[in-house]
Amino acid sequence: MMQNETEKIIDEKVQGTTLNLDNKKDNTRKLYIESYGCQMNFSDSEIVASILAKEGFNTTQELAEADLVLVNTCSIREKAEQTVRKRLEKFNAVKRVNPGMKVGVLGCMAERLKSKFLEEEKIVDMVVGPDAYKDLPNLIQEIDEGRNAVNVILSKDETYGDVAPVRLNSNGVTAFVSITRGCDNMCTFCVVPFTRGRERSRNPQSILEEVNDLWNKGFKEITLLGQNVDSYLWYGGGLKKDFEKATDMQKATSVNFAKLLEMVATAQPKMRIRFSTSNPQDMTLDVIDTMAKFENICKYIHLPVQSGSDRILKEMNRLHTRQEYFTLIDNIKARIPDCAISQDMITGFPTETEEDHQDTLSLMEYVKYDFGFMFAYSERPGTLAARKLEDDIPEDIKKRRLTEIINLQQEHALYRTQQHVGKVEEVLIEGTSKKSDAHWMGRNSQNTVVVFPKENYKVGDFVNVKINDCTSATLLGEAVELSKNN
Secondary structure, X not given: OOHHHHHHOOOOOOOOOOOOOOOOOOOOEEEEEEEOOOXXXXXXXXXXHHHHHOOOEEEOOOHHHOOEEEEEEOOOOHHHHHHHHHHHHHHHHHHHHOOOOEEXXXXXXXXHHOOHHHHHOOOOOEEEOOOOHHHHHHHHHHHHOOOOEEEOOOOOOOOOOOOOOOOOOOOOOEEEEEOEEOOOOOOOOOOHHHHHOOOEEOOHHHHHHHHHHHHHOOOOEEEEEOOOHHHOEEOOXXXXXXXXXXXXXXXXXXXXXXXXXXXXXXXXXXXXXXXXXXXXXXXXXXXXXXXXXXXXXXXXXXXXXXXXXXXXXXXXXXXXXXXXXXXXXXXXXHHOOOOEEEEEEEEOOOOOOHHHXXXXXXXXXXXXXXXXXXXXXXXXXXXHHHHHOOOOOOHHHHHHHHHHHHHHHHHHHHHHHHOOOOOEEEEEEEEEOOOOOOEEEEEOOOOOEEEEEOOOOOOOOEEEEEEEEEOOOEEEEEEEEEEEOO
């Protein structure tokens, strides 16, 4: 392929056509919803849309025609919160034209700021935390009657396992399935335990029912979601921390993440299965062995490390060391040689020295991640780091270190994509390439985007593609045969 043609389809992003087959003819009110942050927020928005569909709301892509506008927020970084506030300014301009429109803030930012949001953002009528979505019918009645409404109470048992999500912005091929909520890993930089509460897991039977329903509707791939999927533990309900109090029978019949993976893979052997996010301290060998055992479990693990320095990892309250992380990587590669691994990395954490930064770079050299998500540290109010540690790394040093990390990751990403060149790999078509109407885009088992000429295939097909070329983010090839169909 010529270089100028390659540049046309470089760095593909997964895309899909908005598809909401659950809109009901009898519903008369219109809901516009935006989601920011992690995949869990997008999954939660689908739960919200399902709850509100029973209250007479159909979703719309047109902001101007909405009766209710909801923004599902993220608090993990300051930039995410700034983005939401800018969107609220946009909503305010629309509301001046459509004064009957109501605006609600959902998710982690709502939980963190609570009723303070109503004071800071006069446009906001409703504030709802991640565990209070079933109360939305009551809250909407409140704002319909002219009163502001707030519910940000965290729950010890809510998993929304009994809510069938409305699939928003769906390509009809891939879908999220939430399996856990909350997090018990009190990393000093993270607000999630305070905004989403303690870990609790969803009934595995309800997970299997959702997966089976998705297959019956034509979906070909699911991602099992949680703040920390490896901590999944079902023993009849309740918080994970209370498992020690469970009865002997509950313990004997409990289901951990490895067992859940096996149950899902067995239930739908032709469906691709992914999961996110993993925590190094909680990923066990039985999870890796289960991945190796089942062909339909994708060979890809998102495994955040955050830093390569043992000293900084301790300051972050990450309960793994550098060497323990290396051992885990070695075990993954020994059992699943072609497994792709991605990372989350924070640079400029308080007290980080140049030696700490070099430790991070050397860890990256050891692993050579397929891709990653890299950020400069931003202090989050309410976290232990914000209370105990001074944000003492100058911004110019943060930016320089982040640039070095990103540049090294790009080198490693190209190294990893080059290893695919010349191979024939199974690709699930997700949609048309953003860069070329004449090309399909999809992903291989390793979660790498693959682009190839359309020919006589369709969205949802599994296609064998010979990889002929690559960029650091995209594989470029041609179909050699159809491996699977509906």
